[in-house]
Amino acid sequence: RRAEFVAMRDLPSVTADGQRVELMVNAGLREDAQALDMVGADGIGLFRTEFQFLVSATLPQREKQQRLYKDVLDAAGDRPVIFRTVDIGGDKALPYMQRDDDEHEDNPAMGWRALRLALDRDALMKAQARALLEASAGKVLHVMFPMVSEPWEYEEARALVEHQREWLQGQKKKLPIAVRYGAMLEVPALAEVLDILLPKLDFLSIGTNDLTQFLFAADRAHPKLAERYDWLSIAILRFLDRVVRTCHDYQVPVGVCGEMGGRTLEALALIGLGVRRLSITPASVGPVKAMIRAIDAEELRVLMRELLDAGVIDIRGRLTQWAVERNI
Numbered sequence: 001r002r003a004e005f006v007a008m009r010d011l012p013s014v015t016a017d018g019q020r021v022e023l024m025v026n027a028g029l030r031e032d033a034q035a036l037d038m039v040g041a042d043g044i045g046l047f048r049t050e051f052q053f054l055v056s057a058t059l060p061q062r063e064k065q066q067r068l069y070k071d072v073l074d075a076a077g078d079r080p081v082i083f084r085t086v087d088i089g090g091d092k093a094l095p096y097m098q099r100d101d102d103e104h105e106d107n108p109a110m111g112w113r114a115l116r117l118a119l120d121r122d123a124l125m126k127a128q129a130r131a132l133l134e135a136s137a138g139k140v141l142h143v144m145f146p147m148v149s150e151p152w153e154y155e156e157a158r159a160l161v162e163h164q165r166e167w168l169q170g171q172k173k174k175l176p177i178a179v180r181y182g183a184m185l186e187v188p189a190l191a192e193v194l195d196i197l198l199p200k201l202d203f204l205s206i207g208t209n210d211l212t213q214f215l216f217a218a219d220r221a222h223p224k225l226a227e228r229y230d231w232l233s234i235a236i237l238r239f240l241d242r243v244v245r246t247c248h249d250y251q252v253p254v255g256v257c258g259e260m261g262g263r264t265l266e267a268l269a270l271i272g273l274g275v276r277r278l279s280i281t282p283a284s285v286g287p288v289k290a291m292i293r294a295i296d297a298e299e300l301r302v303l304m305r306e307l308l309d310a311g312v313i314d315i316r317g318r319l320t321q322w323a324v325e326r327n328i
C-alpha cells in the first residue's frame with residue numbers, strides 16, 4: 001500500500017461525491033515542515049510552538065523564535081501555517097522557568113498552563129507575538145490560542161497580539177497582510193459559550209486529545225486509562241456534533257487537530273459530522289486521503305445522523321461495517 005500512498009500525494013483530497021476535505025499536518029520542529037511536500041498536505045494545521053521551548057536549555061530569545069517561524073513559513077510556501085502560541089506549564093514544565101513554591105500542582109493538566117500562564121506572564125507572550133508578526137511580514141499570519149476556557153481569555157490574547165501589531169506599525173516595520181485569529185476548543189466549558197465566542201473568531205480548532213481527557217475526566221497519559229474510552233464513543237461524537245453544527249451556523253471554519261483525526265475510522269466519523277479540515281500526523285495523510293477519495297460524504301452524513309439520534313452504542317462497529325461493505 002506504500003506505493004499507493006505515494007501516488008496519493010498529488011491527488012486532491014475530495015470525496016467521491018465532490019466534497020473537499022482539507023488535510024493539514026501537525027508539526028513542531030523546523031524539519032517537520034519538509035513533511036508537507038512529502039505527503040502532499042494542504043498546510044500545517046497545528047504548529048506546536050512550545051517544542052522549541054521544551055528542547056532548549058535556556059529561554060529561546062525572540063530573534064530565535066522568529067527565525068524558526070520564518071523558516072517554517074518559507075517551507076510551507078503558499079500553504080497556511082497555523083501557529084499555536086506556547087502551551088507550556090503543567091506537564092510541559094520548562095526547567096529554566098522559575099516557579100514559586102506555591103506553584104506545586106496536583107493536577108498539572110488542569111493547572112497553570114498554556115494561555116493561563118501566558119496571560120499572567122505576558123512578557124513571554126508579547127515576545128512571541130512580535131516574533132510571529134515579524135516572521136509573517138507580507139504573508140497571512142494564522143495564530144491560535146491553546147486551552148481557552150472562557151471568551152475573555154481569547155479576547156485578551158488577541159488584544160495582546162493586536163497591540164504588538166500596532167506597535168510594529170508605529171515602528172514602520174513590514175507587517176503581515178492579514179492576521180487570522182483562532183481558539184482551540186479543548187476545555188468542554190467553551191462549547192457552552194460558542195454563541196459568544198464564535199462571532200469574534202476567524203476559525204476554531206478542536207483539540208480532541210485534551211478535550212477527551214476532560215470530557216471523560218481521564219488523564220490522557222495514564223497507562224491504565226489510555227485505551228479505556230473510545231474516541232468513537234457516542235458521548236464524544238454527540239459533543240463534537242453540536243460544536244461542529246454551531247460553527248456551521250456561525251459560518252466559522254472548524255477543524256480537528258487532535259490525534260483522533262489521524263485514525264482512518266475516526267476521521268471517517270468526523271467527516272460524517274461535517275468536519276472539513278483535519279490536521280493530523282504526516283504519516284496518516286496518505287491513508288486518510290485514500291479513505292476520503294473512496295467515500296460518499298452525503299451517505300456518511302445520513303448514517304452518522306441516524307447513529308447519533310438512535311443512541312447506538314457500538315458506533316465503531318457500525319462504521320467499520322459500513323466501510324467494509326463499501327470496500328473502503
Ligand code: PEP
Nearest residue numbers: 186207208209210257258
Ligand atoms: C489536543 O489537546 O488535542 C492538542 C492538539 O494539543 P496537544 O496535544 O498539544 O495538547
Ligand code: MG
Nearest residue numbers: 186207209210
Ligand atoms: Mg492540547
